[in-house]
Amino acid sequence: MTQALPQGKLYESQKLALWYFWVALALFGAQVLFGLLAAWQYLDPNFLYGKLNFMTNRMLHINAMIVWLLLGFMGSVYWFLPMELGREVVGIRLARFAFVTLIAAVGIVVLVYLLVQYGPGNAFTLWFITEGREYIEAPRWADFGIVAVMVIFLYNVVATALKAQRITGVAAVLMFDLVALAGLYMAGMQYTPNVSMDQYFWWWVVHLWVEATWEVLVGSIMAMALMHLLGTPRRIVETWLYLEVALVFGTGILGLGHHYFWIGTPEYWLGLGGFFSALEPIPLVAMVVHAVYDAGVHRMQTVNQPALFWAIAQAFGNFIGAGVWGFMQTLPQINLYSHGTQLAAAHGHLAFFGAYVTAILTVIYMALHQVRRPDLPRFDSKLWKWAFVLMVIGIFGMSAAMTIAGFTQTMVERAIGGSTWQAYMDAQQHPWFQNGMVWRFVFGVFFLVSYLVLLWDLVTIGRGEAKVAKEVGAHD
Amino acid sequence: MEIGWIETTIGALFATVVLTLWLSRGSGWLEPRFWRNAAVVSSLIMTGILVYLTIDSLNQIREGSARVPAYTVINKAIGLKRDYEKRRDIPVIGEEVGFFGKVWSEQEAYALVNKGKMTLQSRNCMDCHTLLGNGAYFAPDLTRAWLDPKWESMVKGMTGKATKEEAMAEWLQHPDRYPTFVRRMPNLGLSEEEAKALVAFLKWMSAIDTNGFPDRFAGVE
Numbered sequence: 001m002t003q004a005l006p007q008g009k010l011y012e013s014q015k016l017a018l019w020y021f022w023v024a025l026a027l028f029g030a031q032v033l034f035g036l037l038a039a040w041q042y043l044d045p046n047f048l049y050g051k052l053n054f055m056t057n058r059m060l061h062i063n064a065m066i067v068w069l070l071l072g073f074m075g076s077v078y079w080f081l082p083m084e085l086g087r088e089v090v091g092i093r094l095a096r097f098a099f100v101t102l103i104a105a106v107g108i109v110v111l112v113y114l115l116v117q118y119g120p121g122n123a124f125t126l127w128f129i130t131e132g133r134e135y136i137e138a139p140r141w142a143d144f145g146i147v148a149v150m151v152i153f154l155y156n157v158v159a160t161a162l163k164a165q166r167i168t169g170v171a172a173v174l175m176f177d178l179v180a181l182a183g184l185y186m187a188g189m190q191y192t193p194n195v196s197m198d199q200y201f202w203w204w205v206v207h208l209w210v211e212a213t214w215e216v217l218v219g220s221i222m223a224m225a226l227m228h229l230l231g232t233p234r235r236i237v238e239t240w241l242y243l244e245v246a247l248v249f250g251t252g253i254l255g256l257g258h259h260y261f262w263i264g265t266p267e268y269w270l271g272l273g274g275f276f277s278a279l280e281p282i283p284l285v286a287m288v289v290h291a292v293y294d295a296g297v298h299r300m301q302t303v304n305q306p307a308l309f310w311a312i313a314q315a316f317g318n319f320i321g322a323g324v325w326g327f328m329q330t331l332p333q334i335n336l337y338s339h340g341t342q343l344a345a346a347h348g349h350l351a352f353f354g355a356y357v358t359a360i361l362t363v364i365y366m367a368l369h370q371v372r373r374p375d376l377p378r379f380d381s382k383l384w385k386w387a388f389v390l391m392v393i394g395i396f397g398m399s400a401a402m403t404i405a406g407f408t409q410t411m412v413e414r415a416i417g418g419s420t421w422q423a424y425m426d427a428q429q430h431p432w433f434q435n436g437m438v439w440r441f442v443f444g445v446f447f448l449v450s451y452l453v454l455l456w457d458l459v460t461i462g463r464g465e466a467k468v469a470k471e472v473g474a475h476d
Numbered sequence: 477m478e479i480g481w482i483e484t485t486i487g488a489l490f491a492t493v494v495l496t497l498w499l500s501r502g503s504g505w506l507e508p509r510f511w512r513n514a515a516v517v518s519s520l521i522m523t524g525i526l527v528y529l530t531i532d533s534l535n536q537i538r539e540g541s542a543r544v545p546a547y548t549v550i551n552k553a554i555g556l557k558r559d560y561e562k563r564r565d566i567p568v569i570g571e572e573v574g575f576f577g578k579v580w581s582e583q584e585a586y587a588l589v590n591k592g593k594m595t596l597q598s599r600n601c602m603d604c605h606t607l608l609g610n611g612a613y614f615a616p617d618l619t620r621a622w623l624d625p626k627w628e629s630m631v632k633g634m635t636g637k638a639t640k641e642e643a644m645a646e647w648l649q650h651p652d653r654y655p656t657f658v659r660r661m662p663n664l665g666l667s668e669e670e671a672k673a674l675v676a677f678l679k680w681m682s683a684i685d686t687n688g689f690p691d692r693f694a695g696v697e
Binding site: 049055058118122126129130134137173191195242247250256262263264266269272276341345421424 | 480515601615617624667677685
């Protein structure tokens with residue numbers, strides 16, 4: 001806070017961060033929309049059949065998520081970095097260029113996904129339409145673009161630290177992590193007919209990228225957020241961050257083994273993956289302790305209540321979604337039956353929301369405070385609590401519904417039916433499964449409503465409400 | 477090569493703790509320096525082990541290895557058998573039966589399976605189906621699809637084809653014409669060549685040793 005510019009002034013990098021945030025929020029909306037379409041197709045399989053198939057909706061659902069979270073992370077770093085290092089980010093024009101390129105590329109990819117959807121079985125399709133590998137469907141040309149944008153991002157962080165002649169612990173962790181972030185993505189940029197080999201490296205992106213490097217990235221972002229939000233001393237925040245990195249990488253790198261149970265890989269992965277992934281929730285518990293302790297020490301006194309609430313939701317959401325729901329199915333003895341069912345979807349929904357969405361919303365609220373009313377002693381609105389509560393209920397409702405559907409699949413399809421086509425159909429038609437899908441859709445609609453409330457709050461908060469104006473009067 | 481997971485686990489944790497303590501001697505466990513060392517040490521050790529195990533794993537899952545069969549396996553009969561000692565199902569490769577009425581050479585088999593994988597990716601199969609349990613859950617798992625009883629019991633009759641591979645290829649080209657469930661697969665415009673290649677890929681995949689996943693597929697005795 002001490003390095004902040006004069007009140008009402010923003011670094012160029014922070015102005016850019018706002019662009020990242022608004023585009024991220026728009027893509028968040030697209031994610032919810034395509035998710036709802038896909039959810040509805042579970043209930044009415046003939047809906048848009050042959051025109052906009054489930055596979056396309058789902059691809060857009062998960063790709064929109066990846067891109068908006070990445071944009072949110074980059075925005076968050078561009079927001080905090082100049083304050084962290086006490087100077088403007090170097091290469092701001094390059095950053096703007098990367099942003100515009102990324103948005104243009106995303107636009108083209110989405111149009112191709114929607115209008116072309118799929119192509120013939122040859123390399124052209126993989127280069128220019130889709131790679132067809134869940135989560136990394138982006139065509140090859142776009143992969144190179146993503147890596148280039150990541151490298152520019154990394155360059156900006158490193159160059160800024162060098163120019164500032166100051167490398168804080170948080171900045172050091174960030175740089176270390178961004179190298180891994182750009183590098184690991186490349187593990188997914190290859191083609192092989194060998195499906196075991198394919199999935200081996202696919203998980204380097206889907207697990208090591210998302211579960212390890214993203215966790216550490218979000219840890220650095222939350223560390224910077226906490227220093228500004230609660231004024232937690234740097235020494236404490238950095239110690240926690242190091243501890244978190246030690247535990248996340250210490251457990252998560254070999255925790256990758258829980259994805260190597262059934263893809264053809266050797267048996268030792270059953271033991272290694274089971275053991276290390278059972279340890280994976282530990283750093284998440286540590287974070288909950290940290291957040292509760294910090295908030296308690298400060299008696300929840302902060303200038304920015306919505307940001308504090310989302311920060312605490314981050315700690316709990318990460319622990320429950322990634323930790324508890326992940327642990328439920330991580331041991332090989334259970335995973336043999338639960339693998340590839342709606343249980344995995346339930347875990348995915350809770351974990352991505354709890355770990356990443358909440359973190360980005362924390363930073364967005366902090367940024368809006370700075371942008372709109374840095375003079376306000378309390379940044380507040382009537383609506384944010386509604387958005388917060390509705391959204392948490394929405395995501396928990398969806399995940400609970402999918403958990404029940406997943407248990408049904410685990411029992412009926414896997415344990416009893418022997419996983420055949422017929423067993424799959426039996427499970428899908430089971431009333432517990434079908435009810436689960438109905439409630440998933442209902443809570444999905446609920447989530448859409450909460451998204452709209454959130455968006456409205458983000459657009460309006462801190463903007464000339466009578467109540468706010470009165471409070472400001474005393475401080476102007 | 478046999479790698480013991482318990483030894484690896486204990487070794488990794490022990491090395492991490494000892495090295496961290498040794499590097500951090502002189503500072504208390506609540507100081508930033510201690511945890512900075514722990515972070516660096518654990519990342520390096522775990523990455524090192526991952527790299528080592530990756531080299532070993534890649535050797536074991538190379539096509540033509542004991543776990544992942546050569547592409548010419550499409551010429552053979554494939555089945556599943558319960559291994560009662562290990563308590564899991566393992567694929568059994570039987571005698572030569574041909575595929576689409578011929579025996580495919582090594583190059584031909586590779587080209588066919590390769591085309592099948594390209595087709596699979598180009599039609600985005602993983603955003604509805606799962607392969608080896610990974611993917612989306614809107615449609616059945618394809619790990620052992622070749623061994624699914626439904627091809628014989630239903631699809632062969634529907635399509636009027638004489639062999640399982642012909643029935644599968646026909647079905648894949650017109651899934652909308654042969655409804656099997658309220659949720660139908662859309663017609664993704666597969667050519668005959670692509671459909672055949674896809675069947676080859678599925679047949680080859682069904683012979684991979686997946687450590688027993690999915691358990692007791694189709695009620696393996």
